[in-house]
Amino acid sequence: xxxxxxxxxxxxxxLSLAEGPMRLSDIARANGMTRSNAFHLLQTLQELDxxxxxxxxSAYEVTFRAFEIGARILKRTGLVSVAHxxxxxLSEQVPENVMLNVRDGIWNVVADRIESRSVxxxxxxxGARAPLQAVSSGKVLLAHAPxxxxxxxxxxxxxxxxxxxxxxxxxxxQMETVRTQGYAIxxxxxxxxxxxxxxxxxxxxxxxxxxxxxxxxMDRLTEDTASAYVVLLQDTIxxxxxxxxxxxxxxxxxxxx
Amino acid sequence: xxxxxxxxxxxxxxLSLAEGPMRLSDIARANGMTRSNAFHLLQTLQELDxxxxxxxxSAYEVTFRAFEIGARILKRTGLVSVAHxxxxxLSEQVPENVMLNVRDGIWNVVADRIESRSVxxxxxxxGARAPLQAVSSGKVLLAHAPxxxxxxxxxxxxxxxxxxxxxxxxxxxQMETVRTQGYAIxxxxxxxxxxxxxxxxxxxxxxxxxxxxxxxxMDRLTEDTASAYVVLLQDTIxxxxxxxxxxxxxxxxxxxx
DNA sequence: TGTAGTGTTCTAATATATGGAACAATATAC
DNA sequence: GTATATTGTTCCATATATTAGAACACTACA
Numbered sequence: 001x002x003x004x005x006x007x008x009x010x011x012x013x014x015l016s017l018a019e020g021p022m023r024l025s026d027i028a029r030a031n032g033m034t035r036s037n038a039f040h041l042l043q044t045l046q047e048l049d050x051x052x053x054x055x056x057x058s059a060y061e062v063t064f065r066a067f068e069i070g071a072r073i074l075k076r077t078g079l080v081s082v083a084h085x086x087x088x089x090l091s092e093q094v095p096e097n098v099m100l101n102v103r104d105g106i107w108n109v110v111a112d113r114i115e116s117r118s119v120x121x122x123x124x125x126x127g128a129r130a131p132l133q134a135v136s137s138g139k140v141l142l143a144h145a146p147x148x149x150x151x152x153x154x155x156x157x158x159x160x161x162x163x164x165x166x167x168x169x170x171x172x173x174q175m176e177t178v179r180t181q182g183y184a185i186x187x188x189x190x191x192x193x194x195x196x197x198x199x200x201x202x203x204x205x206x207x208x209x210x211x212x213x214x215x216x217x218m219d220r221l222t223e224d225t226a227s228a229y230v231v232l233l234q235d236t237i238x239x240x241x242x243x244x245x246x247x248x249x250x251x252x253x254x255x256x257x
Numbered sequence: 258x259x260x261x262x263x264x265x266x267x268x269x270x271x272l273s274l275a276e277g278p279m280r281l282s283d284i285a286r287a288n289g290m291t292r293s294n295a296f297h298l299l300q301t302l303q304e305l306d307x308x309x310x311x312x313x314x315s316a317y318e319v320t321f322r323a324f325e326i327g328a329r330i331l332k333r334t335g336l337v338s339v340a341h342x343x344x345x346x347l348s349e350q351v352p353e354n355v356m357l358n359v360r361d362g363i364w365n366v367v368a369d370r371i372e373s374r375s376v377x378x379x380x381x382x383x384g385a386r387a388p389l390q391a392v393s394s395g396k397v398l399l400a401h402a403p404x405x406x407x408x409x410x411x412x413x414x415x416x417x418x419x420x421x422x423x424x425x426x427x428x429x430x431q432m433e434t435v436r437t438q439g440y441a442i443x444x445x446x447x448x449x450x451x452x453x454x455x456x457x458x459x460x461x462x463x464x465x466x467x468x469x470x471x472x473x474x475m476d477r478l479t480e481d482t483a484s485a486y487v488v489l490l491q492d493t494i495x496x497x498x499x500x501x502x503x504x505x506x507x508x509x510x511x512x513x514x
Numbered sequence: 515t516g517t518a519g520t521g522t523t524c525t526a527a528t529a530t531a532t533g534g535a536a537c538a539a540t541a542t543a544c
Numbered sequence: 545g546t547a548t549a550t551t552g553t554t555c556c557a558t559a560t561a562t563t564a565g566a567a568c569a570c571t572a573c574a
Contacts, residue, residue: 001300002265002298002301002531003529003530003562004259004262004561005262005301005305006301008259008262008265009307012326013326016326016327016329017329024522033563034563034565035520035521035522036564036565037562037563037564039522039523040562040563041259043258044262045262047258048262048263048266058520062326063361064359064361065361066323066326067326067327067328068327068366068386069269069319069324069327070323070324070325070326070328071382071384072273072274081382085372102321104321105309105320107321125328125338126328127321127324127328128328260560260561260562261532261562280552281551281552282550282551282552291532291533291534293534293552293554293555294531294532297531297532315551315552
């Protein structure tokens with residue numbers, strides 16, 4: 001572990017988590033380093049263009065460069081661009097938010113998200129992380145993840161609400177159900193009044209690479225609507241898979257107007 | 258400039274730019290470092306969870322953690338969440354892509370993007386960077402940027418196409434026009450067949466903090482449609498500004514279902 | 515006007531990152 | 545199938561780059 005690299009990322013994380021620009025001393029204190037040390041790190045990050053000093057004050061803030069790196073990852077697979085228009089179409093048929101999720105280690109990450117016009121309330125922002133076992137899309141992704149991941153998750157079952165899965169046996173059983181029935185549901189397992197349905201999305205080799213989910217507040221997502229959503233999800237996913245398999249890139253990227 | 262930090266970010270950038278996972282030796286070669294050096298850097302990045310070894314091979318790839326950092330930046334302002342539903346509404350009225358852009362130093366960055374259902378072709382991906390002077394939204398942002406930024410841009414006018422602005426005087430004149438007429442147009446200045454219109458979005462203090470743009474291929478965006486779009490843009494922006502000023506957060510973020 | 519805290523520069527000491535050699539494990543060539 | 549080249553990884557000694565600390569000018573505030 002290269003110490004200075006670790007520190008640099010700690011500084012970057014502090015800044016990205018802060019409400020606004022941070023002052024040098026605060027950064028130093030927050031990370032238990034001397035001011036001069038923090039200064040050197042910040043100067044480096046600034047030269048690399050990951051951090052800038054806010055135009056008026058001398059406080060530091062992150063630039064969008066970090067965002068750019070991340071955005072490239074999503075762009076690379078092409079999946080997001082292919083899927084996006086289909087998800088938009090789906091979101092027009094349901095009064096809830098639609099999300100494209102991928103797995104990152106033992107986490108569920110929101111790779112794309114379409115807000116329904118009628119929905120004021122968003123339950124997840126782009127890039128949001130959630131434990132795999134506690135959200136519908138995460139369950140789908142976990143059900144098709146390598147055994148090593150399942151073990152890691154099973155060893156770390158924390159209760160966020162009283163409905164959270166805490167028993168590894170229950171987890172395994174649910175995973176089996178998800179695999180056979182082809183969809184997953186999560187009911188208030190990370191946030192008490194949120195509920196979601198999700199289905200797997202496969203690449204041309206049949207590997208599950210993402211999960212599409214519909215999520216909303218508890219009271220609106222009844223049993224009936226949920227099963228109707230599964231049909232919609234599967235239909236949408238079938239189309240995305242077809243488009244993707246055909247090598248169709250939904251977008252010609254790079255140019256601007 | 259802390260050397261190891263610089264190297265770590267170089268490695269991260271290489272990985273994020275690569276098509277797929279990269280092997281240790283290639284990373285080392287690409288960045289002119291020894292294998293053992295690259296190994297240590299990668300191990301550090303791996304411990305920090307920014308990089309992982311692809312599940313099958315031993316090749317390295319970036320995780321979504323970098324994306325997460327970036328996504329937090331956007332989330333912080335709240336602007337994106339507030340604006341999003343309005344932009345979706347706008348995109349339903351025009352057969353082109355709608356984008357929310359912010360300025361990052363001398364660059365235009367796409368902070369949010371809504372693809373019109375009817376548009377297969379996307380001209381810009383989330384997080385895309387373009388020179389301020391060459392895209393419509395960039396012109397808007399530059400027209401309201403501090404003098405130091407204008408100078409930096411003016412000193413670096415490169416010709417991407419034959420329509421690109423290369424004369425600082427022309428740039429200054431256009432900036433003045435943009436300020437008085439309240440919108441900007443770019444016609445094939447970075448990509449020959451792309452065109453766009455953009456208007457400024459202000460915060461409650463009247464500061465221009467973003468630009469909303471409509472962009473598409475040259476042939477579809479005529480003079481007439483462009484001026485119609487300006488009206489739509491201004492209408493949409495007025496609503497966003499109102500919603501934002503009222504402290505309305507379009508989304509309650511964090512929870513999942 | 516005084517006191518406490520801040521951003522930044524400098525220098526010296528040493529903790530630390532680095533290259534190179536060594537090795538087993540793969541990949542590639544023949 | 546063997547031989548050869550290349551690869552990922554470990555270890556170590558050394559030089560180098562990182563760090564803490566003192567010093568200073570500046571700001572904020574009482």
